[in-house]
Amino acid sequence: MSASPILHTLHAVDPATATGAQKEILDKALKAAGFLPNMYLNMANAPAVLSTYLHGYALFRTESGLKPAEQEVVFLAVSQVNGCTYCTAAHSMIADKKSGVPADVLQAIRAGQPIPDARLAALYALTAEMVKTHGRPSPATLDTFLSAGFQEKDMLYIVLAIAVKTLSNFSNHAFATPVDAVFAAYKVD
Numbered sequence: 004m005s006a007s008p009i010l011h012t013l014h015a016v017d018p019a020t021a022t023g024a025q026k027e028i029l030d031k032a033l034k035a036a037g038f039l040p041n042m043y044l045n046m047a048n049a050p051a052v053l054s055t056y057l058h059g060y061a062l063f064r065t066e067s068g069l070k071p072a073e074q075e076v077v078f079l080a081v082s083q084v085n086g087c088t089y090c091t092a093a094h095s096m097i098a099d100k101k102s103g104v105p106a107d108v109l110q111a112i113r114a115g116q117p118i119p120d121a122r123l124a125a126l127y128a129l130t131a132e133m134v135k136t137h138g139r140p141s142p143a144t145l146d147t148f149l150s151a152g153f154q155e156k157d158m159l160y161i162v163l164a165i166a167v168k169t170l171s172n173f174s175n176h177a178f179a180t181p182v183d184a185v186f187a188a189y190k191v192d
Contacts (some may be wrong), residue, residue, distance in 0.1 A: 013178070015044035025051040032057060038185070042089060042171055045084035045178040052170060059167040069126075071102035076123050077164045079112050080130035087172035087182045088191045113191065125151035130161050136160065142154035 018029050018039055028050045032043045037055060046053035064074060082090035084165035086162075095113060098104035104123075111118045118124035129148040132140045149155070174180070182190050 013045075013048045016047040016179075018044070021047065025088060026081055028053045028057070035061070038183075040093070040183050040185075041180050042093075042175055045180055046171070047172050052174065056167055056170045059163055059170075063160060063163050063167060067157070067163070069124050069157065069160065072098070072104045072108075073123065073126055074164070075102040075104050076108070076112070076127050077130045077161055078168055080127045081134055081168035083112070083115075084131050084134040085169065085172040085176075087168075087175050089175040089182055089186075090168060090171055091191050092182045092186040092189040096186045097192075099189070122151045122153075126153065129153075129158070130165070133158070134163060134165055 016025050016029065018026075018033075021029050025047050029039060029043065031046050032047075032053060033039050043053055046056060067074065067082070069077065073163070075094055078094040079091060079098065082094060091113075095109060098109050105120065107119050108123050110116075112127065118127055125147045129140055129144055132144050149157075
């Protein structure tokens with residue numbers, strides 16, 4: 004599979020010179036994240052993309068009912084299946100430093116090894132399969148997910164996370180977004 008072409012006419016938006024909708028969305032992003040990741044500076048070329056991302060991301064975080072560690076497992080699954088090394092690095096750092104993903108679980112996810120937590124393994128498997136099959140998980144994967152204590156409505160929030168991560172993953176592919184220094188220790192190839 005060949006890498007997608009990098010956009011040659013668009014560059015990261017400089018927050019110091021941004022105006023109008025670009026400035027408004029970057030100001031909102033800065034307030035929400037505390038800094039402006041490279042991904043946001045690229046997405047701001049189309050303010051609606053960054054706005055949609057921030058809105059959906061916030062809703063997933065606040066309304067999904069999934070615990071922070073579970074949310075990271077979902078984001079990591081989507082990012083890995085989509086081959087986004089930027090988001091894999093970012094969510095690995097968040098998983099490790101902020102969301103409480105157990106170290107052995109994060110290590111297994113990053114290494115593509117069996118996840119040593121049945122509930123998180125079921126969540127990862129369902130999410131990855133949802134991405135790979137365009138929302139059509141097998142009955143066995145769905146049964147394992149539900150048997151792990153998740154509810155059918157949780158699948159809808161996984162769909163939201165997939166949508167949000169697809170925006171970021173595909174934008175990062177287009178721009179070959181460099182990993183920010185804050186995420187550098189978690190960089191993957």
